[in-house]
Amino acid sequence: MSAQDSCLSLIKYLLFVFNLFFFVLGSLIFCFGIWILIDKTSFVSFVGLSFVPLQIWSKALAISGILTMGLALLGCVGALKELRCLLGLYFGILLLLFATQITLGILISTQRMRLERRVKDIVMETIQNYRSRPEESAAEESWDYVQFQLRCCGWNSPRDWFNIPSLISNESEVHRVPCSCYNSSATNDSAVFDKLSFPQFSRLRPLARPRHSTDLCVVPANSNIYNEGCARSLQKWLHNNLISIVGICLGVGLLELSFMTLSIFLCRNLDQVYDRLARYR
Secondary structure: OOHHHHHHHHHHHHHHHHHHHHHHHHHHHHHHHHHHHHOHHHHHHHHOOOHHHHHHHHHHHHHHHHHHHHHHHHHHHHHHHOOHHHHHHHHHHHHHHHHHHHHHHHHHHHOHHHHHHHHHHHHHHHHHOOOOOHHHOHHHHHHHHHHHHHOOOOOOOHHHHOOOHHHOOOOOOOOEEEHHHEOHHHOOOHHHHOOOOOHHHOOOOOOOOOOOOOOOOEEEOOOOEOOOOHHHHHHHHHHHOHHHHHHHHHHHHHHHHHHHHHHHHHHHHHHHHHHHHHHHO
């Protein structure tokens, strides 16, 4: 066996092993998404996300797992069987993904202000229509979860929640905000926790359970709530995790470039191997 044949064999099995790993990873992601769909109750109590957004994320995970498995299967079979058509398709899909990621990165960098305004408009619309459309509550529950996790209230400040029709009380002139704005670490008042009815807040205090189930959970704005808006909290989170985000993006990009290089090198050099075999016949 020549040095070139040995090199091609090494590349073939490297490509096969790497794609086999990603096939297993895609299988785990797919099974994780299906497990969330099947066993919602225990997962809701664990992560604190409500049912409707949880269904969206679980379906997204399942679809991502299937796509990862499909792409990895192309690479595995194409490398092991030395099929140029599959290797070419594998290279084309990776190139498309890489180009899409580069395009998204450029758009996010150049259109950042427009993107921020768009996100602000979506959030403010969600706040303005809070609990006014019970059949379309996924965005509202997701925003509740964001406020709860980032320890913030409203987009700019808690004042964004003032004068929202669904939160206005006829019994009192005190402004009210959703329970996701409540700062649980600032007080030990159990009365507030007894109002909580959303599953995403049930882990605030395991021993406290709502005495009755309601569709709306609110607290007075003059109580212990988060005073910082989520826009500032999101900026802090992005700033604190910028290195990790950039590192992950670079790592994914380098992996894609490596796989593309291996696949196109193997695909192009298979012609020379087949030509030598044809001459020996």
